[in-house]
Amino acid sequence: MSSDLNWDTTPLYPSPSAPELTQAFEDATAHVAGFRERYRGKVAALSAQELLEALQSYEKVQEELTVPQLYAHLLFAADSESDLHKRLSQKSQEFGNAMGRELLFFDLEIIQMEEEPFQRLLQDPLLANYRHFLAVLRKFKKHTLSEREESLLTQKSLTGVQAFCRLFDEVSASLRYTLEMDGEPREMTGEELLALLHHPDAELRERAFGTFLKKHEEHSILYSAVFNNVALDHSQEMELRNYSHPMEPTNLGNEIPNEVVESLMQVSEKNYPLAQEYFRLKAKLLGIPKLKNTDVYAPLTESDRKYSFEEARAMTVEAYRGFSEEFAQLADSFFTGRRVDVLPRPGKSGGAFCMGMTPSLPPYLLLNFTGNLRDVATIAHEVGHGIHYQLAQRQTMLNYHPPLPLAETASVFGEMLLTRQLLERETDVEVKKSLLCAKIEDIIATTFRQNVLTRFEERMHLERVNGLLTANELADLWWRENAKLYGDAVEMIEPYRYGWSYISHFIHARFYCYSYTCAELVVLSLFQRYLKERESFVPIYRDILADGGSKSPGDTLAPAGIVFSDPSFWQGGYDLLADLIAELKALL
Template identity: 60%
Template structure:
């Protein structure tokens, strides 16, 4: 595949950032929103049910039309935040989106505050079925919602508050270049390329790579301190205004999971930290070390870890999805053949990986930072799963398009399992099987135990910030203390790891998102086990789960595939599965 084919073809959305079509759409939105506001402001509670339905359809149509240019701007910015045209368009869309939110937020507020009997009359209409989950979801925020003028003020100040600090974090992090000696000469790396060296066979290279990456963030500690402190302070003040009892409560309400259930999920995870420590000690034995450092956690257990050319990796991922369902394979292949994937790392490009679902009418896109490791191969399967989920849920309307956060990782993690099992079934070499098992175990540890560590850290950060400004030393102490609970005496943390909190974008972009990974991983382990037991009869229910998008609660959605997440020992079953993988690895070792 030529190098040019490894970048996004964003012309599928618009021909260029200065295209007349894009300009016309952006210029139309404020008058569109103003017209909608003029017709419906302070009138929602007096409308008859059919007129309310018409208003809902108009609102939905606006959301669809606005999503496309705003997501286009985000894709350009993510691909190259150093490009002035991309930066200008991104900022323009941020400011426009903020103004539109101020104009339109009355609609949610008035729906939220309708009298119960009128609201239930609307919900009882057959034509309202496709909007039910959206309607009932926003009503859950009724006790925590302010008056319209106050909500508009909070939305307006986000432009110079949360949004500004988020953009600062993104631009600074994407701008870093790193120089490190490799094979006797100085070489230049992006952050993603440097982190990929954590899979290098040399302990010295792994240590130097992680140290350099973290210390560079530490050099900009004043900026990161300001970002984290101000975002936590802003969130805390808003929680106080809205009378929430904890910083995580709005996330839990949005996820439709009670606070107690989230706490039970994390406590069950913490009770199984010993499994991770058992694996870390086993990993040290495989590496011939007394104790591994946290820079060694992803070290190859073979003499040299296999590298995968991108085309090879792409074909393997497509094959894994095709073997499960030919339709899934066609959907995943289309991301590559239609150039809806940006593949390689470069300066100015966003780090990590993500999938962007725009609307039920526009094609989703994937971002990767591919460096050829086994972990990167799994990341392709992961993001392709997100993309598959976005495609299948396009049968929903815009207001129910996006899956709730706890289920947003379901298809992605399931896709990784499909890939891992395909690789294990086709591999007889015990050395390679050992590497594959290690990779899967490490992935489960990263998406369950580590995400709980991140959530506990985030909770402590927000709670301590409510008492006063936090120094980088104190933030680092909280970070190391929470990680120490997972590592125990099985893993030594390197000195630079005090800055390990500073680069994690979930803390900035999606507060308290991280436990959703734990939820999804354990759910998928249950789903995958059910698939292995039931075979073909499992597939229709799983297909329905993905198609449902955000039309149902997490519990209702899981029930489509025959899973009851409220079963008493449901979460523990996932860790029993992990224990089985560790036993399988022990047998090989």
């Protein structure tokens, strides 16, 4: 395998056994101890200048802690079967947990300050750069426990919910699949099987997805145990912290009111018939009476076009160049800097991600590239995340990461740039149909499907409060929520009852999925504005990304005229989807 297809992590540390890495753990531990000794029990009495110095020291310590932990995560994601990587990953988790407990006091003492002195500090010009961070912390005041209690919860999570998350990752990465292709049994990874959902052979698509899901069903005892314990842990924490709904902590952190999230989800559900209209249209295009859910991403022609990674890279960079030369250079820097791990292999994490590091370090991309058009779009998506992180490097550590509802904004926008470029350059009507179908399917997957996932997750947490959920009961919840989207337009294959078991967001990032729906609808609005304004829109969009997490989602998007609280805004995104479906019909 070419070294250019593997990321180079040596700019972080020479190797997992390097003395520099050992020293990094030791230095960070010493600096955390020094910070705790200097500030513990004294935060409420700090002046604005002293609090500014404390926040800047806190950021420096946080960055020191972050780098060795992210390095360990990158190695483990690339090869979870390496004993060295396993040990380093576990050491990193234990280290992060211990240091987090040592630093808990700082956030807690800010949260517990008296209202009047807190407000005085919040309005002080010296702290303007940290105003948003301080205000968000304060929102959790009535849900925060004592330092001792918080420390115990964090400590026990290592052998509790974090241990189940790690078990989920290791088992999922270890699964091996055998599929017969061209009369020969082939050993495949999960990512390679899922890529076959884009294969022109309907029978192969169904066998591939069925093989993948049945393997998960064979491990249903393990997966149901993981899901139950993640949900039970959350319900117990909700009780301890006086939350009334499973999504409330996520919504509070996202700075989006519960009623706005519910409005987003209800508008999405009202538009499920739009997806069903497309599914019936796709069945006609494929010449079959009714889609199975293994047919949703089927190509329209027998042509199984494959792209080399170099082609995919060039297409991605060129798509961003059509928007901005700066964006193209930022996109290409991942490849020239060897910060991309490209191909699927045993032991490697499934899916794809962009790992944002710190304001002083560039991000990394993990892919599982198999050569289809969907994989090209995935590169554009993950590179979008990377551009977001790079532009946000004008922020400091506490303001660096974008808020969850905007976390997918740049990635989805990047996919739109790629699709629009392909559509504008294509002259073959049949290919245009395929491109439009791919974009429509992507929007459906990023809005409606993510809404289904969020409803399933919500249902799981609500039901788990009443007692253990068996694998069959989880499968029933999953089936019912998917049936609402598919209606009578799509037949779900029986193994899909276990489709819940491989969704890692349910395990690692509670209620993350609605951020995809939110971002897609935001991007449809932003992209329409870009098509009208072109060059004059670029600096507005650039500033949205460069804001990172320094503002609330609403304040970040205000310059673009977006208002989350207006249900008609969400509906506007689905109206644009209806226009794309109409555009496809016009080509028929």
